[in-house]
Amino acid sequence: MTQYSMTPINNGTRMRNDHNVLSNVIASYNRGQLVVGDELWTAPADGTEVKKGDKWLRVKSVDGVIVAERGWMALIHKGVAVSNNFQEIEDPDPPPTPVFPESFTLTDPSGAKAEYVFVRIIE
DSSP: OOEEEEEESSTTEEEESSSSTTSOEEEEEOTTOOEEEEEEEEOOSOBTTBOTTOEEEEEEEETTEEEEEEEEEEEEETTEESEEEEEEEOOSSOOOOOOOOSEEEEEOTTSOEEEEEOOOOOO
C-alpha cells in the first residue's frame, strides 16, 4: 500500500477530523516532525475555505508513533504550503504471490500417511 510523508513548516500545525479548517482539531504538531499518512485528498474545486488543488494527508503516524485518533493535515491550504518534504513511499516488499505445491502429505494421529496431489487450479 502506498504511503506518503511530509513535515510541517511551522509549529502548531493542526491535524483535524476532516480535510477542512472548519472541522475539529485533534492534535497539533511542530515544525520538522515526520508525518506519515495513507490517503491523499486533493480539492476538486474552489470553495469558502479551500482552493482547487489544495492537498490534505490522512495521518497514520507522527515521528514513527501511530496516532491515537486518525485525522487530516494540510500539505497545501488555500494555495499556500503548510507542509513540505512531501514524498510518496512505495511498499518495498509487496506480499508474495501464493504458489500451490504439486502435492502434500498428511499424517493422521495413528501414523498413517496419505499423499494428496493437485490436478489443477480451479480459480
